[in-house]
Amino acid sequence: MYVQIRAETTRRFLLEAAATLFDEKGYAGTSISDISAHSGRTSGAIYFHYASKEKLALAIVEEHFATWPHLISRYRQPGRPALEKLVGLSFEVARAFRDDIVVRAGARLWAERKAIDAQLPAPFLGWIEAVTQLLEEAARNGELAADVPPAATAHGIVCSFFGLHTVSDALEGRRHIEERLHDLWTLLLRGLQAEPDPAGLLDRVR
């Protein structure tokens, strides 16, 4: 049991060391010996825990994807208007993309997926489903404008959100992601809310 906990701790330590390098230099720019130098562990120790560089990248992408279901289920709780939950969730995800090294590295590795010889999980579908359900809840509560189809709209919201990250990453290293997300919601909520008041909703959420 003790050994198993220690192995888990080492795996996590190596995962984060690798994530730091993948985030900075990408998949092709990072070797197992770079990770060894950065972590102070031998290449042999790294291969013991992760059989290959591909497997290590895959583990980071899977860890990135595993972050969301727990977060989403927290925002599924009743008690707040559904559109406020949706906006609040988006800010929490945006901060994770900016601040969490495994999330950042997972996103970069996913973007470089065609250069990685491993089957990576398919993204976006889980998000589109989660956003659809929050929009359906908003429709039931009378928060959503008439004629807003939840599934097609959820698709557009998820695209906008991920596009925001790509652009913010390219132009400003994600530094202003929260202000940009605020502006994006100001645009989207005008069409989504039954009684449009983006500024009021954004004030309540932040």
Add this chain to the structure above:
Amino acid sequence: MYVQIRAETTRRFLLEAAATLFDEKGYAGTSISDISAHSGRTSGAIYFHYASKEKLALAIVEEHFATWPHLISRYRQPGRPALEKLVGLSFEVARAFRDDIVVRAGARLWAERKAIDAQLPAPFLGWIEAVTQLLEEAARNGELAADVPPAATAHGIVCSFFGLHTVSDALEGRRHIEERLHDLWTLLLRGLQAEPDPAGLLDRVR
């Protein structure tokens, strides 16, 4: 003069051959000898026209970027409502991303830019500026809803549009990009138009 025209034709031929492979297999997955085999020209001929694989990739990305100013200036002409021009332009760009091999390859190489040892041009800024100007024109014409700030809104529209391409490429190889773009505009135009009628505007444009 004749020699120069022939050289231009050869350069373009090699550019398109390389674009086909970069689009399919990415930067790391494509070698000069693959391009030689695919084009039927020797590696020496390729190096004569493009000094390195990096330079060839850079030429494709620059050619991709060079596509837009001409297209944008066509949509700047007076004579149609500005929001219709904006939506029409977006559909033309979406089709280019789906059908034009140099545009497709340029987009993929740009996404893989961190693996390419060359300074690639910065994207998005030209688009944000062009969309801002169309929104300002829409505001002058009374087409735009009050309280829609052109620059911040243009940023959100450009993010949404590029996010749509990322998601459509990942989930369905861009096959349904026109329907998805139609749905995205249905969402965005609800908040943009002074007198919301997304379906009417989309009918006039397509």
